[in-house]
Amino acid sequence: MRCPYCGHLETTVVETRESDEGDAVRRRRRCGQCEKRFTTYERAELAMPxxxxxxxxxxxxxxxxxxxxxxxxxxxxxxxxxxxxxxxxxxxxxxxxxxxxxxxxxxxxxxxxxxxxxxxxxxxxxxxxxxxxxxxxxxxxxxxxxx
Known part of the structure; x- marks a missing residue:
């Protein structure tokens, strides 16, 4: 995952948990270069009408x-x-x-x-x-x- 702040390619997952609705996985990540943290969400991609x-x-x-x-x-x-x-x-x-x-x-x-x-x-x-x-x-x- 690319860091949204500095563009560095190496980030580490600090915390992983399911969203409250249970339809997504929430991950807190930390950049290996600038040390900033950010959140990503993983959702199943479904075909919307x-x-x-x-x-x-x-x-x-x-x-x-x-x-x-x-x-x-x-x-x-x-x-x-x-x-x-x-x-x-x-x-x-x-x-x-x-x-x-x-x-x-x-x-x-x-x-x-x-x-x-x-x-x-x-x-x-x-x-x-x-x-x-x-x-x-x-x-x-x-x-x-x-x-």
Missing amino acids: AVVKKNGDRTEFSRAKLRASMALALRKRNVSVDLVDAAIASIEEKLLSSGSSEVGTARVGELVMRELKRLDKVAYVRFASVYREFEDIEAFSKLIKEI
């Missing part, structure tokens, strides 16, 4: 895009990274367990909204207002009353 956009284009599922959209909604909200990671893992698990080779962006959006609603109501409203493309204050008010 392709995402079908509104215009019919197909793209690979991207955990990074999912994280970025959730981070935008959660900006300046007091929600821990661990809770966000668990929410992302839950979304991925639901997509994988569906058994589908393709999933629409609407389904992904609904899963994200469900997780955000559980994590933080303000983030949920932020995401939903963009995702559902509200065009008037009535639709926005209706969403807030639902909460």
